[in-house]
Structures are given as C-alpha cells and as structure tokens.
Amino acid sequence: TGRVPPPSRPPQPRSIMKLITVATGAVALGAALQGAAAAADAVHPFTPVEVTGAVAFLETFSGGDLGAWTPAADEKYAGVASVVKADGTEDDGLYVPEAARHYGVSAPLTAPFDPKDGLTLQYEATLQDGLECGGAYLKFLTADGDTPYDAAALNGDTPYTVMFGPDKCGGTNKVHVIFRHAAPDGTVEEKHLRAPPSVPFDRLPHLYTLVVKPDNTFEVKVDGETQSEGSLFDSFEPPFNPPEEIDDPEDSKPDDWVDSPKIDDPDAVKPDDWDEDAPMQIDDEDAVKPEGWLDDEPLEIEDPDAVKPDDWDDDEDGDWEAPVVPNPLCGKGPGCGEWVRPKKHNPDYKGKWYPPMIDNPEYKGPWAPRKIPNPKHYNDETPLANVGSVGAVAMEIWTMSKGLVVDNVLVAADDVAAKELQETQWRPKYEALKTVKDVKDAEEAKRAEEAVSPGRGFKGMVIDAVLGVASVAPGALGDKLNDFATLLENPDNTPTFYAFCVGVALVIALLFTAVADLFAGSGEAAEKTAAKKKEGKKAAKAKKTDETEPDDEPAEEDAEEDGADGADGEDEDEAPKTATKRRTKRG
Helix, strand or coil, X not given: CCCCCCCCCCCCHHXXXXXXXXXXXXXXXXXXXXXXXXXXXXXXXXXXXXXXXXXXXXXXXXXXXXXXXXECCCCCCCCCCEEEECCCECCEEEECCXXXXXXXXXXXXEEEECHHHCEEEEEEEEECCCCCXXXXXXXXXXXXXXXXXXXXXXXXXXXXXXXXXXXXXXXXXXXXXXXXXXXXXXXXXXXXXXXXXXXXXXCCEEEEEEEECCCCEEEEEECCEEEEEEECCCCEEXXXXXXXXXXXXXXXXXXCCXXXXXXXXXXXXXXXXXXXXXXXXXECCCXXXXXXXXXXXXCEEECCCCCCCCCCCHHHHCCCCCCEEXXXXXXXXXXXXXXXXXXXXXXXXXXXXXXXXXXXXXXXXXXXXXXXXXXXXXXXXXXXXXXXXXXXXXXXXXXXXXXXXXXXXXXXXXXXXXXXXXXXXXXXXXXXXXXXXXXXXXXXXXXXXXXXCCCCHHHHHHHHHHHHHHHHCCHHHHHHHHHHHHHHHCHHXXXXXXXHHHHHHHHXXXXXXXHHHHHHHHHHHHHHHHHHHHHHHHHHHHHHHCCCCCCCCCHHHHHHXXXXXXXXXCCCCCHHHHHHHHHHHHC
C-alpha cells in the first residue's frame, strides 16, 4: 500500500549550537562593552568614614558584605539585596538588583535608641536606574522592650518608630516622614507630614536628612538644603494633639436655615424690547459674491489620473471607483460651488433675560454644626517620648525599579555627625559624579550637533548606532553604552573601534547562519510531511478498492482519480476539467 516516510527530523543540533554560540557571543560582547565603559567610571575613590559626633547607629557597608543585615524569612521577600560599589564610585552600598520584587532586610542597633531628647536620621540613596514605581525609604523599627530583635521575622506589619525617605508611584511623589505615635490610652496612630518634599529623579546620589529637635521643631533636608520645616504640632496629619473641640455629629442644619446670600429681584421685569429669540449672528447683507466665482464647479472631483488596478476583481472587491481629489479649478479662482453669504454679529442680540440679583433679606450665613468637647483630646507636650525607641533599621519595600543603592545610614540624637557625613562623604561623591554627568551631557549635545553635519563617515555611523542602542537601553547599561561611544570617538582607541566592528560582524554572521539552518530544516520537514500525506491517501484508496497500487503512479492518473471522486455523476470528459478548476481555485 505505499511506503510510509520516516518522521520529520527536529532542527539540527548544529543549528541550536550556533544559536547558543550567538547568544554567548552577544552576552560576552555586552559584558565587554560594560567593562570598557566601567573602566572610566570610578571617578570617586573610597574615603574612610570618620565622625566626631555621637551616633546610635552608623552603617557605611565598608566591609563589602551585608554584615549585620539579615534578610526576612517570609517567602514574599523574593528580592535579594546585596552590597556593591555604586556606579562611578569605590563606595560600597546596600543594593537592590532586581525590579518587581519585595525586599526585606534589616540590621539591629547595638542598643535601643530613645529619641525623646532629639532625633536625626540620614542616609544616601542613589537611583541608578531611576524610580518608575516603588519605595526607596527606610523604616526605623520600634524596639520591643528588652526582647532581642528578630530580623528573620521582619514583615510589613513590623512596628516602626519613623518611616523616612523617597516614594514614587502614580500620583505619589514624596519624601515620606511618618511617625507612629501612641496616645495616653495606648492607641497608636500614624502621623504624616502634610507637605513633604518631592523626590529628585536624576541618577546621582542624594542625601536625605530628618532632624527633630527637643523643642519639637523639625527640618527635612535634601542634599543639605531645607525643603520642609515647622513644628510637630501643626505640620502633621492627623495632629499629634487632637483638637479640644469637634463638630457635634448629632447636630444638623434646620430646615428653615437660609444660606443663600443673593436672590433674584422679584420686582424686576423683562424690558419690552428684549428679544430672546434674536440670533447671535445674521447674514451680512453688504457682502458681494466675488467676481469669477465658479458656481457650477464641485469642490471635489474624481481623480482623472487614477487607473483601475489590474488585480481588481469586481465580483470580490465591488465596483471600482476612482478616488476623490480637490478640484484644481477651485484653487485657481476665488471659490467653487454654491456661494453662501457670510455671517456677522447681530447688533440686536441680547440672549436670554435674567432678573438682577439682590441681597437676600432672610440670609443667616453659612451653617456649621455646633462644637462639643472632644472626648479623645489630650495634650502631649513631648511627642517624641511616645513614638517608641528605635531598635533596628530596615529596608522593607516593593519596587518596580532596580538599581537603588543605600549608603551611610545614620541614627543620632543631634545633627553633628550628619553634617560631617554630608561634607566628607556625600558632597565630594555628588560633585565628582555631577561633573562627569555635566561632561557627558555636553558631549551628547555635541554629538547630536555633529550628527546632522556631513562627513561623519563609517566610524560616525557606527558610533551613532551605539548611541541609538544606548538611548533605548535600560538604566545603567544605557549610561555605559554612552561612555563606550565616547571611548570609540577617541582617536587613540582606533584598535578598540575595529575590534568592536569585527565582534559585531561575527555575531551577525553566526546569527544569520543559524537562522538559515533552522529554515532549511523546517523546509525539509515540510516536504517529508507532504510526502507522508500523499502516501496515506494512496493507502486509503487501495483499501477502498482492494487493489494494490504502485509506489509511483503517474500524475495523470492521480488527476483522473481526483476528478472522478469529485464529479458526482458528471460526464467523464468533464471530470479532468473539474479537477483542474478546483486545483486552480485552491492555488
């Protein structure tokens, strides 16, 4: 009954190996680009941290590892924080390597810190890949008496004394300052800063500082500059001290209370000559139709140059109609079609008449419910004494952005050490990286200007291609590609330029070869499948007629059999024609 062909082969192993080789080569090439750009990145060397001010906690991550920082045990915290050197510096920091993750990691203070005599919190945060949606704040966790802190038990419900730092997502763009304050009855309530500063969204290191003094005044600083300040008693919502009086929830506005200050004048009458139906605009009777106006010419005509396409089928596509184009005669004269008199403002138009407003003689003023003593009122003159001692510092965040680096985390009673860290650690780092950024910005502006000028040549085209990839590459990779483009432009790096071109050409050649092999394998598989279907048809026909068919029937016999099967009693002479028509339609 005909031979059954062997099953089609999967893509050849050598094709898969070539794809793997291409992928490996691409990764290696990308790593080489990042490495070449990173070589010029370290513009700020490590400076040992030394402060004279008293501190309760200071984490510089100078050990190069997490040290006392312990990850939470909850499986929800899939993000694994690490300690790395921030881009462009030799300073280590706590690093967020992946986007779309919860992170939970914390470190204890050597002893609980009571903020009743003053509180200063400070840390650096660098958003190396920006901040699309997520937190970059820290939680300063509340100590639980003499119970040792359990870092593995950290979760979103772990009590904190203060939550402080940047947060952005959707309409949220603020530097949080949130205290958890305990009322005399033990009720704990979050107190949010009413007017928090916004977050700077470049990729430079920024310094966030909160200083609360014993007199209950506070300052929120960003990069050493005061962005928000005031008193704890009038800058937080809800207030630390509830009001003495509140609205009576049982009180309601009387039915006869009149709170409309103005009413229509009941004695006013519409003037007799006031025509509410007069239109706002009327025809301009002084207008005259321009000389040469083409009344009988339409505004649009069928395109006289349009030709019905050769492949247009009226049965399938419908009647062909030429596209419509503007009438060229209308553009040569003052206008075409029916001339319509223009409009002008109606001098008699007054619109709808309304009576004038007068003072309401029954007006009593705006209504407000009466005040009653607030049963929850209390007066806490030392709110910092009731926010709890700080026992640990935690990064407990959800973020859609990677690349956050946190460094030089400080907890102290005053701002002496904070100012020292600002001037000896943050400022030199910030200024060095900002200088590099300014130079890069100037170079990019220069390249953009040169890109529109002639004479860039092959090297310029390659550099433009690298810059194009850099413009869409995420975060730090885009920066590194920009650096690499600058490296290629340097005449001293001509060997590097040619090595780069050879590497790219090799990757493209391998990729092309692997894809071609895959398509060749797919074509061979398709031919085998078609042969299998044909042999199956022959086998089925042989079974039906109980006749043995030769392996290779003439094509004409196949056509006659097909025609006979589909003719359904038609004349034998018509059967081959029917088969031919059906094949043509299928084709």
